[in-house]
Amino acid sequence: MNRNSLALIIAGLALATSVNAAEAPAAAPATAPVAPVEAVVPVAADAAAAPSAAPAVVELAPAAPLPRIGIVMTAVPKVDVDIVGAGCLLCYATAAAANSSLSTHAEQLGPEDIPQLKDMVMAAMRAAGREPVLIAEPVDIKKLKKMKVKKGSQTVPRDFTGYKQSHEIDELLVIEVAALGFHRSYSAYVPTSDPKAMVKLSLFQVNLADNTYVWQEPIEVLRSAESKWDEAPAFPGLTNAYYQAIENAKDLVLAKFPH
Helix, strand or coil, X not given: CCHXXXXXXXXXXXXXXXXXHHHCCCCCCXXXXXXXXXXXXXXXXXXXXXXXXXXXXCCCCCCCCCCCEEEEECCCCCXXXXXXXCCCHHHHHHHHHHCHHHHHHHHCCCCCCHHHHHHHHHHHHHHXXXXXXXXXXXXXXXXXXXXXXXXXXXXXXECCCHHHHHHCCCEEEEEEEXXXXXXXXXXXXXXXXXXXXXXXEEEEEEECCCCEXXXXXXXXXXXXXXXXXXXXXXXXXXXXXXXXXXHHHHHHHHCCCCC
């Protein structure tokens, strides 16, 4: 190969190389690194940091003090036969004679637990959280001053207000024992019922500021003999009925003071 031919070949190769370089695609420019993006989440304010509202203060009025109560009882009458309806003197004498053996038996019976009623009531009231004042001296209601009582008023017919100062109490509970024994009704001198055992009481509470009733309740228990009544001289049927009547009366009294 001559020198001219070699030069032509070298020139051709250089031309081809330049053409290929011009046709090649341009390289992608370098990309700068991208910093990561952090999401911004709203954060609630710390509840503890916020000032809390002061709790509302409710002032309650002090409760009114309960009234101071005294308990008094009348003397317990003797056990007897109560004849009702024999109005005239002769009628009453006839009825009394017809029931003389029962009257004799009644005199031999005692009042059982009736004299302890005031102590039972006091114990019941104490169990309910009260502190009553027990007045040992029996009250003779008939000796108290009479009051003028208007129709429809709550005035107690006898004046109990003296107990307010003498015993430093506000109200007075009175247990009046009216009758114990046996009851028989008549029309003139004719009996209209068989004798029945009887306990007759009255409970009432007096407001000593104005001598008016706080409440009142009469209690009368009548019980017939479960067997024959006319069994002199011991009258076992009527005697058993008498004891039952006393128990019934006690239950009725104590039921007024639940605890």
